[in-house]
Amino acid sequence: MSREILIYDTTLRDGAQGELINFTAEDKIRIARRLDEMGFHYIEGGWPGSNPKDVRFFEMARKIDFKRAKLAAFGSTRRADETVEGSHNIKALLDAETPVVTVFGKTWDLHVTEILQVSLEENLAMVGETVSYLKSKGREVIYDAEHFFDGYKADPSYAGKTLREALAAGADMIVLCDTNGGTLPHEVQGIVAEVKRFIPAEKLGIHAHNDGGLGVANTLCAVMEGVRMVQGTVNGYGERCGNADLVPVIANLQLKMGINCLSPEALTHLTNLSNYVADVANMPPINSRPFVGRSAFTHKGGVHVSAVLKNSRAYEHIDPNLVGNKQRVVVSDLAGKSNIEYKAQELGIPLGDDNGISRRIVSEIKRMEDEGYTFDAAEGSLELLIRKGAGVFRDPFVLECFQVISSKTAHHPSQAQAIIKVSVAGEEEVTAAEGNGPINALDNALRKALLKFYPKIKEMHLTDFKVRIVEGSEGTAAKVQVAIESRDGDCSWNTIGVSENVIEASWLALVDSINYKLDKDQRTAEQG
Secondary structure, eight states: OOOBOEEEEOTTTTGGGSTTOOOOHHHHHHHHHHHHHHTOSEEEEEOTTTOHHHHHHHHHHTTOOOSSOEEEEEEEOOOTTSOTTTOHHHHHHHHTTOSEEEEEEEOSHHIIIIIIOOOHHHHHHHHHHHHHHHHHTTOEEEEEEETHHHHHHHOHHHHHHHHHHHHHTTOSEEEEEETTSOOOHHHHHHHHHHHTTTSOGGGEEEEEBOTTSOHHHHHHHHHHTTOOEEEEBGGGOOSTTOBOBHHHHHHIIIIISOOBSSOHHHHTTHHHHHHHHHHHTTOOOOTTOTTTSTTTTEEOSHHHHHHHHHOGGGTOSSOGGGGTOOOEEOOSTTOOHHHHHHHHHHHTOOOTTOHHHHHHHHHHHHHHHHHTOOGGGOHHHHHHHHHHHTTOOOOSOEEEEEEEEEEOOSSOTTEEEEEEEEEETTEEEEEEEEESSHHHHHHHHHHHHHHTTOGGGGGOEEEEEEEEEEEGGGGGGOEEEEEEEEEOSSOEEEEEEEESSHHHHHHHHHHHHHHHHHHHHHHHHHTO
């Protein structure tokens, strides 16, 4: 197909209705700028008649020169008990001074008679008069036909009348909304085909919610029937189960269906866009998110990795670089030697021509994962294991012994002291330290002992510490897994330890974390 689809983003309004998502006006400005840079055609900024924050957003947005996107203010049609001229909501839409105004109206007779409690005729007047008035003020008007698919299935004649009313009043675009998100793809396609008989396809759009897990599919089906505009949110944020996720919508349209949405260069920033919006929303990225998730092109099974090494198309539906993502291989008890060879090559670790090295490393990984290790979540420990197996790792220190003492008093409920003895190149160091608990004390003592030999160790710090039971049938004697995330000025890394003793498991993870840091610094120094 050679036609272009208009991308209408409603992350700042509909997306902000998602649970736990709260954008400030400044957050919304930052996201709007990024969407404009990407080449999105429309950005729905909010509902200026509903809260002061959105009013402030539109005041700030007036000072921005958007290069590509048109900013839209969102609101409802006039109420039954008011005129368009006297409507506070309509006045707020105009006061936002956006080139585009999007208004929603009722198309489902259930909402008209039971929720609004007005006559069917009055609802038609509310739609027509609102659209006509906004057009008379020089605005581009997009009419969102709320609950359209449910309304059409209940009473196709009346639902159709609401669309005709909006079109006759001058609406530039009429968007069919699956507001409850319960319509199936074949229903969307069939209903859009019927609507095209009385509304030109180039004036139709689709706004799908994801309550049935079909938001993206329903959007694509509507496009296949000829609609010109797609509405949705970045990462699918939105009320209840969210909206159609514009990231896979855009990727599928452009890469699978050959329909222009954004420039090819903008497409390569989809992964960054998804992560950026998640960061601003303070929502954790979802690794399994299609196209842009960290796991979207990650391979774990040995058979898969072996095939990908020969031809990535064997298990990848597109080139990940097209959307700014990358191929990854993780290692677990499902791995084969291909996984190890891939990771070794990625890390620049020489394995030589001896397949026995990779096989021995695989065997050790399978044994350790059976003990409770999970290396796909601890790539720092995995890298150390591969370096040790390849014979290119030298222990920077040796533990001679340590002792941890915990005490509880009225004033110090979790006081602990740790004494540790290590040797570096034959030189011994004994030191002690206190901490809020035994693990913290041990961490402090180990760093203190090594600082004399490795001053750069002060650059690193722990950013996360998790303990979980590997298998709980032994109660308090159960084996535990300790996972640590560490960071310095350059990067972050994850390490892991497993034992029936939580202090020993923590020690194993701590040692791996420090060994990773020291080995990384040593290799950096050797390289220049």
